[in-house]
Amino acid sequence: GAVVSQHPSRVICKSGTSVKIECRSLDFQATTMFWYRQFPKKSLMLMATSNEGSKATYEQGVEKDKFLINHASLTLSTLTVTSAHPEDSSFYICSARGQSNQPQHFGDGTRLSIL
């Protein structure tokens, strides 16, 4: 149980393109979803927290107009990287959680490469 599916697993696109990443909880209702960014050989950096039906809460230093997050249902959240540039290239990972004190379950990540 507690499976989180993230899609796509890899994206390569040109600078200026907008890219959408989906995160789905397959067998549970995700009250809260999280989006992380991971640089090579580094730990995860929390970008934002989204609760179903509410606006996302962004961490300090994360541009909300650059990284658009939608959490329209209890099983789906999307992260859109708008007008992506090479510096946005990274590994993006989502996680989902049911109740507040339950563990987060992670997707397999999306490798984003902007040329």
Add this chain to the structure above:
Amino acid sequence: GDSVTQMEGPVTLSEEAFLTINCTYTATGYPSLFWYVQYPGEGLQLLLKATKADDKGSNKGFEATYRKETTSFHLEKGSVQVSDSAVYFCALSSNSGGSNYKLTFGKGTLLTVNP
């Protein structure tokens, strides 16, 4: 604020050796503690957890005990396998400061097991 300090790697062991990865934490209140594992190119998988003092989490031969007196949650395995090669993250979750049970991660420890 909350923080997690874990043993810096990389750690290189031979197959069947004993593994310890140290993890200590700082938190207000009573956090839950987790170990996550990340295999190359993948997201994080929950390895084990403990939610209160003296709890022992265990899974796939790995164990960790929640020690409140030493604020530690060290990961151990009696006999590692090549397939255990991965990055291991210690993490805590609490609601201190209204953090909504966000995860605070350590920096990760790369484990390489040689045949």
